[in-house]
Amino acid sequence: MVVVATFSSNIHRVQQVINAAVACGRKVLVNGRSMVANTVVARQLGYLQIPAETLIELRELRDLPRSEVVVITTGSQGEPLSVLSRMAMDDYRKLPLETGDTVILSSSFIPGNEKAISRLINLLYRRGAEVFYEKTSEVHVSGHASQEELKLVLSLTRPHCFVPIHGEYRHLVKHAQLATSMGVAAERVQVLENGQPLLVSINGLRLEERVATGRIFIDGKGVGDVGMMELRDRRHLANHGLVMVLLGINQNDGAILYGPELVTRGFVVEEENTEFLDEARQELCQMLEEHSLEVLSDWEEMQAEVRKTLRRFFNRHIDRRPLILPVIFEQ
Template sequence: KLKEHQLLGQTDLRLIAPKETLELGSFTIEFIRVAHSIPDGMGLAIQTPLGTFIHSGDFKIDQTGGVTDLNTLAGYGARGVLALLSDSTNVEREGYTIPEKRIGESLDQIMRKCEGRVMVAVFASNIYRIQQVVDSAVRYGRQVAFNGKSMITNCRIARELGYLHVPPGREITLGEMAQTPDSQVAVITTGSQAEPMSSLTRIARDDHRQIKIKKGDTVILSSRFIPGNERAITGMIDNLYRFGAEVIYERVSEIHVSGHAYQEELKLMLRLTQPRYFLPIHGEYRHLVKHAQLAHEIGLPWENLLLAENGQVIRFDREGCRFSDPVEVGRVFVDGKGVGDVGDLILRDRRHLSNEGLVVVLTVLNNQTGDLLSGPEIISRGFISEEEYPELIQEAKNRVLEILAQRPVEDRKNWPEIQKEIRKALQRYFVKSIERRPVVLPLLIPM
């Protein structure tokens, strides 16, 4: 990505490895290997003058698909851990994560039985899963094709770094698929979450230039349905069935395992590190609560369980820990040359304008007496057509004239108050008349 955006030359990249340490001021940081769905996942042991903090990173404990360094974690626990920050994503799931080996066995069964093409949708970052698909495809005599920009890029980098191995002569291009028997084709593609412009979504819409679904194809979604994407994914599955494909996904077969620890693995992390304080991280608020409850079940006192949301600051010192003043966090809106200068209020106004439109009320008044000189003129943008609703516009003008006429002589130059009254009156009128709420902007021009 840095190279793509021409930032690589000005970026200071430092290569790290498990068990290496880094000195940052008074902190000493050791990198601890953890198993996850990406290669070289790392947790952190942060040694400070007050004590050691352990940050689990995204992790699971699976000795078949990447080894989590339990010995190092236990060593820190024996020496004393001040606080543990641990992944909470799968705290609602009991037991242990399914071993990665089981996914390989499921893929083998599918590859062996399918007589047509097999297409496997997987996260492009999940190199271990991609290797499993490649191994299974090669084992059953299939050629492998990679599809999707991020998939092709990630697999190229993974092969260069030695994380992904495709036997010589077993990879084909999408263009070569037509000359290869269907029973000898396996496609690894992006789009498991039905992202609008992803490869599998375009295939399901019959909008892909090189891949067309046909009867006999089998499509495997080797990922979970991420909350919020369910509707798009099920719609994509329906489209694939309409074109004649068989679709296999997590709810009907064991073709995906999470990269995040289940309850028993989370308990093991707590028991190994034996922290004084526990801060659950990475999850919705309900996940944090349930993770704290899990920690209490194995012996941590409630007063040492810290539930914090984004932006909350926890201060540790010699006296213990406490919540401090929060900081502003979240997305930063880049608008033209401005970075972060557009706040929530402006964004709310923009949404309001885009949904309901704008009405400008232009009125010219005598600067000395406040008498009406011209107008009111009403300009509608994105609200209604002035030609189609002349009665509505005229009645709005009449409401403005009534407000001006009813103002006491001594109060006709109170421009802010008059503008406020016009705004409220027209907003009420438009809601009552056509149940719409445009932004009303009265402009009083004194002359």
């Protein structure tokens, strides 16, 4: 069985796969929600030509030799819930992969998806499949228009105003320059960034005041209430752990009434590092003895000194940077 994974929006690529399947005498199974939906619409509009006897349903697969079937599906970017990913994890009983099957990833590696795609390829090989993708095989040509094709579109449409909207910033700039070279006036060509509104009127183009854009973090029932500071602390906790310092001080004479006690989470195993934590406590005690009553009675100053002392100690001894949370009680 041959499995071809591509973007469901790339109808021309789907047609190419169908043509190849017909030429080889194979039946075609279209699988995946978006792939099926786009195929139905494309056929209704006349953009996709599939011989009636070529297309099969999933239930018909068991009655055909696997060597006579081509499956067109999605998941070429390693999307975790896609049909291809489920097949790779042996979690799609209706369409299992077997040793000797061929999987073709007909797409480029979109930046940011490399790790997911590499994991997918490894899983496919674990199922015994042979995998072809752009870095090892000449099975994919970009579906994005080249410069000459973009020129053709500009010459056919002859836009009065032009705003490139797809690609990274360097792509937008080059596309804008191309439009200018094709006769669009420079004052009617505008490169935008996310959050930059553009007013289009009979008078031309005008930039409006920027608006806030970007990702909004949803945490439980809260939407956008967790800011960058909170996310930074969470990352710090995840990477380095937490050390809580419990300390009781007499506000009148600066005497230590309790502690310092160190409580750690995700930093070191307390039972196995008692000597190390005792050394840290001694370091804190020495710091407290060296400071004046004025410093000891200032909560913020005291917390800063505790953090600084422990940060230096941990960095010097084990080269770690836990989140240090002093809790100071005064009496």
